[in-house]
Amino acid sequence: MVNTRAKGNRNQRNAIKILEDQGWWVAKVEVGGKFVKEKDMYGLFDISAIKETECLWIQITTNTPHTHKNYIEFSKKYKIPGITYKQMVYYDRKGWKIFTYKNGLKTTEDLRK
Numbered sequence: 001m002v003n004t005r006a007k008g009n010r011n012q013r014n015a016i017k018i019l020e021d022q023g024w025w026v027a028k029v030e031v032g033g034k035f036v037k038e039k040d041m042y043g044l045f046d047i048s049a050i051k052e053t054e055c056l057w058i059q060i061t062t063n064t065p066h067t068h069k070n071y072i073e074f075s076k077k078y079k080i081p082g083i084t085y086k087q088m089v090y091y092d093r094k095g096w097k098i099f100t101y102k103n104g105l106k107t108t109e110d111l112r113k
Contacts, residue, residue: 004062012046012060013091020098024049024056044074045085059087065099068106076104 016026026049029041040046045057059066062066073086085101095112 008060008062015058015060015088015096016047019047019058021048021055022051024051027055042067042074044070053082057083057084057085060086061089063089063091065089065097068099068101071101071105072097072104075101079103 012028016028019026024050028047029045039095040059041057042046044059046060047058049056049058059071068083068087071085087101089097089099091097091112097112098109100107100109
């Protein structure tokens with residue numbers, strides 16, 4: 001039996017390492033706790049990364065992306081210069097697929113083998 005929490009944490013650590021290797025300064029914004037209802041920043045993002053004048057807000061998932069609708073609406077409503085919203089999905093033994101949301105538009109970068 002696979003421990004899904006451990007798997008998710010491992011994928012999150014891998015994503016953070018990838019970003020740090022690219023020069024990003026990464027902070028985990030996810031809040032833990034038994035009585036915490038909203039664990040992610042704004043209910044959408046797990047980590048934040050900054051580099052010079054850019055900022056990324058990123059959701060990390062495994063095997064299945066979250067619905068794109070919420071991210072598209074968020075990026076349409078909050079068009080903050082310098083901030084890009086992303087969702088990084090790790091597919092077991094295949095690799096990453098990255099969805100970028102900017103000004104209500106979605107683009108995809110498929111890094112799977």
